Structures are given as structure tokens and as C-alpha cells.
Amino acid sequence: MSEKPQAAAEPQVAEEGSSGTAPAPAPRRGFLAGMGAIAAGGLAFLAPVWSGIRAALEPLERPPQDTDLVPVAKLAAVPDDGVPHKFRVVMDRVDAWNTHRQLPVGAVYLRRTGDSVEALNVVCPHAGCFVNVAADRSRFVCPCHKSSFDLSGAVNDPASPSPRDMDTLDVEIRDDEVWVRFQNFLPGRAEKEPVA
Ligand code: FES
Incomplete structure (x- = not known):
């Protein structure tokens, strides 16, 4: 007696959240992540530069010395x-x-x-x-x-x-x-x- 062939398993499709909205396209996500990294890197670079500028100008902000x-x-x-x-x-x-x-x-x-x-x-x-x-x-x-x-x-x-x-x-x-x-x-x- 020949065995009855089993039906092929249905492919499982993962749900994208419960809201039913469509997922963002992959290239757009990458662009936003890149911009965020550039902004963070810029801030990390400017902070020490600004500190250096302040340190260089600080002597000009001192009051003149009194004669002693x-x-x-x-x-x-x-x-x-x-x-x-x-x-x-x-x-x-x-x-x-x-x-x-x-x-x-x-x-x-x-x-x-x-x-x-x-x-x-x-x-x-x-x-x-x-x-x-x-x-x-x-x-x-x-x-x-x-x-x-x-x-x-x-x-x-x-x-x-x-x-x-x-x-x-x-x-x-x-x-x-x-x-x-x-x-x-x-x-x-x-x-x-x-x-x-
Ligand atoms: S500099 Fe003129 S008198 Fe002394």
C-alpha cells in the first residue's frame, strides 16, 4: 500500500507588528543611521576644539595685573x-x-x-x-x-x-x-x- 504524500509545509510569513503598517525600506534606515553617526561624530570632534579655543583666548579675558x-x-x-x-x-x-x-x-x-x-x-x-x-x-x-x-x-x-x-x-x-x-x-x- 502506497503512502499518501504529505502536503508541502506552507511558508511562514512573519508579521510586521500589530499595526499593520508597512516596514520602512532598508536603504532609508541606513541613511538615517548614517546621518546620526555623522552628527554624533561632529559633536565629539567640536567639543575638544571649542575647549582649545576657549583655553587659548582665556588670558585675554583676565583682568590686568595690579602693580606690586x-x-x-x-x-x-x-x-x-x-x-x-x-x-x-x-x-x-x-x-x-x-x-x-x-x-x-x-x-x-x-x-x-x-x-x-x-x-x-x-x-x-x-x-x-x-x-x-x-x-x-x-x-x-x-x-x-x-x-x-x-x-x-x-x-x-x-x-x-x-x-x-x-x-x-x-x-x-x-x-x-x-x-x-x-x-x-x-x-x-x-x-x-x-x-x-
Ligand atoms: S627731560 Fe627735559 S628737563 Fe628733564
Whole structure:
């Protein structure tokens, strides 16, 4: 007796959800996925770039530094004779991105009487020449246009073209050192105006 041939199994068709909507075409899915990957990659790239730009520009956003006191000389190096003695001033200078160590920035006259020390900027307030101590050590004289100042820096000759006294500077004695708040001031003005 011959066996009855069995019917071929019906192919099973998977349902696409219960809503009955048609599935999205495969190429469209791939396009959307690609765009998402590009956007994510772009954000991942831009974040460190933006951080770098901010870091580079950050120094420009800092407020300018306030002038501070700097050590100029040992107190013992300033003779206790009431006569001005010249000392060079070196200090660190900071621009937007760099710190320049121990740059010579000017000079001061220190005049000591006992433990009291006065400081004057050596620059003439008339036009910016360097003032000298007169040979007899009784006053300052400017070699350029003959302004004359007493040892405290006050104009002592009405014929002097300087519009103001020599520029005094703040001084502190710290331990055995003389510290000065060094500043330059605009020449040709009656009032002291710091150079920006
Ligand atoms: S610069 Fe000193 S008197 Fe003119």
C-alpha cells in the first residue's frame, strides 16, 4: 500500500507588528543611521576644539595685573648718608600668554636716613630723560633741559621745565630688604598719571 504524500509545509510569513503598517525600506534606515553617526561624530570632534579655543583666548579675558612691590636692594646696600643712590629694578612681566622672568624695567633712587628710605623714579617728568645726582650731591639735575630738583625730588628752580616734582614711589622695608612699588608715569603732565 502506497503512502499518501504529505502536503508541502506552507511558508511562514512573519508579521510586521500589530499595526499593520508597512516596514520602512532598508536603504532609508541606513541613511538615517548614517546621518546620526555623522552628527554624533561632529559633536565629539567640536567639543575638544571649542575647549582649545576657549583655553587659548582665556588670558585675554583676565583682568590686568595690579602693580606690586618688588625687592630692589638689601637695606645694608643703601648707605645711611641721606644721599640718593641709584638701583636697577628687575621684575617679572606677564603678558597675555607668557611670564618674562627678571626683566630690567627701570631704576630708582633710594635715599636712606636711619631706617627710613625714600624712593624716586629716575625718569624726569619733563620729557623722560634720566635725572642725575649733581656732582656736589646737593640736588638732582636733568641733563636734557636742566630741570633741577632737591634731594627729596621737589622742583627747586622756577626755571625748570619739569611740570611736576620727581615721581615718588611707595617703599616697604621687609626684613632686611627694600621693596618698592615700581611704576612709570606719563611725562609732560602736572599730575602723576601711571603709564598703562
Ligand atoms: S627731560 Fe628733564 S628737563 Fe627735559
